[in-house]
Amino acid sequence: xxxxxxxxxxxxxxxxxxxxxxxxxxxxxxxxxxxxxxxxxxxxxxxxxxxxxxxxxxxxxxxxxxxxxxxxxxxxxxxxxxxxxxxxxxxxxxxxxxxxxxxxxxxxxxxxxxxxxxxxxxxxxxxxxxxxxxxxxxxxxxxxxxxxxxxxxxxxxxxxxxxxxxxxxxxxxxxxxxxxxxxxxxxxxxxxxxxxxxxxxxxxxxxxxxxxxxxxxxxxxxxxxxxxxxxxxxxxxxxxxxxxxxxxxxxxxxxxxxxxxxxxxxxxxxxxxxxxxxxxxxxxxxxxxxxxxxxxxxxxxxxx
Amino acid sequence: xxxxxxxxxxxxxxxxxxxxxxxxxxxxxxxxxxxxxxxxxxxxxxxxxxxxxxxxxxxxxxxxxxxxxxxxxxxxxxxxxxxxxxxxxxxxxxxxxxxxxxxxxxxxxxxxxxxxxxxxxxxxxxxxxxxxxxxxxxxxxxxxxxxxxxxxxxxxxxxxxxxxxxxxxxxxxxxxxxxxxxxxxxxxxxxxxxxxxxxxxxxxxxxxxxxxxxxxxxxxxxxxxxxxxxxxxxxxxxx
Numbered sequence: 001x002x003x004x005x006x007x008x009x010x011x012x013x014x015x016x017x018x019x020x021x022x023x024x025x026x027x028x029x030x031x032x033x034x035x036x037x038x039x040x041x042x043x044x045x046x047x048x049x050x051x052x053x054x055x056x057x058x059x060x061x062x063x064x065x066x067x068x069x070x071x072x073x074x075x076x077x078x079x080x081x082x083x084x085x086x087x088x089x090x091x092x093x094x095x096x097x098x099x100x101x102x103x104x105x106x107x108x109x110x111x112x113x114x115x116x117x118x119x120x121x122x123x124x125x126x127x128x129x130x131x132x133x134x135x136x137x138x139x140x141x142x143x144x145x146x147x148x149x150x151x152x153x154x155x156x157x158x159x160x161x162x163x164x165x166x167x168x169x170x171x172x173x174x175x176x177x178x179x180x181x182x183x184x185x186x187x188x189x190x191x192x193x194x195x196x197x198x199x200x201x202x203x204x205x206x207x208x209x210x211x212x213x214x215x216x217x218x219x220x221x222x223x224x225x226x227x228x229x230x231x232x233x234x235x236x237x238x239x240x241x242x243x244x245x246x247x248x249x250x251x252x253x254x255x256x257x258x259x260x261x262x263x264x265x266x267x268x269x270x271x272x273x274x275x276x277x278x279x280x281x282x283x284x285x286x287x288x289x290x291x292x293x294x295x296x297x298x299x300x301x302x303x304x
Numbered sequence: 305x306x307x308x309x310x311x312x313x314x315x316x317x318x319x320x321x322x323x324x325x326x327x328x329x330x331x332x333x334x335x336x337x338x339x340x341x342x343x344x345x346x347x348x349x350x351x352x353x354x355x356x357x358x359x360x361x362x363x364x365x366x367x368x369x370x371x372x373x374x375x376x377x378x379x380x381x382x383x384x385x386x387x388x389x390x391x392x393x394x395x396x397x398x399x400x401x402x403x404x405x406x407x408x409x410x411x412x413x414x415x416x417x418x419x420x421x422x423x424x425x426x427x428x429x430x431x432x433x434x435x436x437x438x439x440x441x442x443x444x445x446x447x448x449x450x451x452x453x454x455x456x457x458x459x460x461x462x463x464x465x466x467x468x469x470x471x472x473x474x475x476x477x478x479x480x481x482x483x484x485x486x487x488x489x490x491x492x493x494x495x496x497x498x499x500x501x502x503x504x505x506x507x508x509x510x511x512x513x514x515x516x517x518x519x520x521x522x523x524x525x526x527x528x529x530x531x532x533x534x535x536x537x538x539x540x541x542x543x
Contacts, residue, residue, distance in 0.1 A: 015332075
C-alpha cells in the first residue's frame with residue numbers, strides 16, 4: 001500500500017515537472033531574447049507614465065502569451081529589469097495565466113453550455129489583477145516588494161555557489177541561470193503538491209461542498225493544493241458542476257492560476273515572502289467576494 | 305565546475321525527456337497533445353547543455369586548470385538527474401483511484417452527449433466502443449441503455465466493498481497525472497482467486513443493470529477475462 005503511494009507520489013511529481021517543462025523553457029527563452037533584443041529605453045518609450053494605463057499595459061502582455069503561470073515568472077523577472085515597476089509585474093503575473101488565448105478557449109469549450117463562465121473568468125481575472133497591482137502601486141518604496149535575491153539591472157549576475165562574480169553574459173549562460181532559478185522552485189512546489197495529492201483524501205476536502213462560503217473556500221484551497229496548469233483547469237473544474245456552486249467554481253478558476261503552491265514558490269524568486277503573503281490574502285478575499293457575488297446575482301438555474 | 309555540472313544537468317533533463325518520449329512512457333506523464341512540444345523542449349535542453357558544457361570544458365582547459373575538484377554542490381543535482389533514468393514510470397495505482405473516487409467525476413458537454421447518442425443510434429455493434437465512449441454513455445444518466453450491450457475493454461482492478469464485484473478502472477487525463485480522474489464500471493466476478501488489485505485485465509462480456517451498494521449500476525458480466533500487461537495507453541485522454 002505504502003509502495004503504491006510512494007510510486008504515485010513520484011508519478012504526480014514527475015507529471016507536474018514534465019508538463020511544466022516546455023512552458024518554463026518557452027518563458028525563459030522569451031525572457032533571454034527580450035533581454036538581448038529589447039532595451040529598457042525602448043520599453044520606456046512605449047510604457048505610459050500614467051499609473052492606471054501602465055498597469056493595463058502590463059496586463060495586456062498576457063494576451064499575447066499562450067503559456068500558463070510557469071512561463072510567466074521568468075518573463076516577469078526580466079520585465080522588471082527592463083523598467084516595469086514591481087506593482088505592474090504583480091498585475092502581469094496575476095493576469096497572464098488567465099488572460100491568455102489558450103485559457104480562454106479551453107474555458108469556453110469546457111463550459112460551452114454557458115460561455116458566460118469564460119467571459120466572467122476573463123473579466124474578473126483581469127479586474128482582480130489590475131486592482132491588486134494598483135493597490136501595491138500605492139507603496140512608494142517599490143523595491144521593498146522585491147526579494148533580497150532579486151538583483152537589479154546595474155549589478156552583475158551573481159553565482160551564489162562560490163560567491164564569485166559571473167561575467168559570462170552569453171545567451172546560453174543566461175538561459176541556464178534563469179532556468180535553474182525557476183526550476184528549483186517548481187521542483188519544491190511540485191513536491192508539496194504531490195504530497196497533498198497523495199496523502200490527503202480528496203473526499204475529505206469535498207465534504208464541505210454544501211455551505212456556500214465554505215464551498216468557495218474549499219475549492220480555492222483545492223486549487224492552491226493541486227496546482228493544475230491554467231490552460232486545462234477548466235476541464236478539472238467542470239467535474240465540480242452540480243456539487244459546488246458556480247461562484248465556487250469561478251473562485252477556483254480565478255484563484256488557482258493566480259495563487260498556488262507551485263507558482264507561489266516560483267514568484268518567491270522575484271517577490272519577498274511578505275509581499276507574496278499580502279498578494280495572496282488580497283487575491284483570496286477578492287475571489288471569495290467574487291464567488292459570493294456570482295452566487296447571489298447569478299441565475300439559480302444556471303447549472304446543468 | 306559549478307556551471308559545467310549545471311550544463312550536464314540540463315543535458316540529462318533533456319535526455320530524460322527524449323527517453324520517455326521514445327519509449328512511450330511520456331503518455332503516463334503528460335497529455336498526448338503536449339508530447340511533441342515536450343520532445344522539442346528536450347532537444348532544446350540537450351543543445352543548450354551541450355553548447356554550454358563544451359564551452360565550459362574549453363574554458364577550464366584554457367585557464368590551465370590541470371586538476372579539477374570533482375566535489376561540488378551541483379554534483380548532487382547531476383546525481384538526481386541520473387536517478388530519473390532509473391525510476392520505473394507507471395500509471396497511478398488503485399490507491400490513488402480510491403482517494404480520488406469521490407463521486408465528483410467527469411462532466412460531459414451537451415455536444416459530447418449528442419455525439420455519444422448519435423454513435424449509439426448508428427452503431428448496433430457496440431464491441432467497437434472504446435472505454436471512453438462507454439464512459440460517455442454512462443454520463444447520459446440512462447442506465448437502461450446498457451442492458452444487453454456487448455463490451456470489450458481493458459482496465460485495472462480496483463477493489464469494492466461488495467463481494468464478487470470489482471471495478472474495471474481507468475484514469476482520464478486532461479493535462480497530466482495531476483488531474484487524472486477515475487472512471488470505472490462494476491464487474492460481477494470474484495477476481496480474488498486469479499488476480500489482485502492493480503492487475504490489468506482485458507474483459508469481454510455483456511452489460512446488465514444490477515444493484516451494487518444500494519444503487520442501480522451498469523455491470524459487466526464477463527464471458528472471458530484475462531490478465532494483460534499495462535498498456536502503453538494506460539490513461540484515457542480528454543481533448
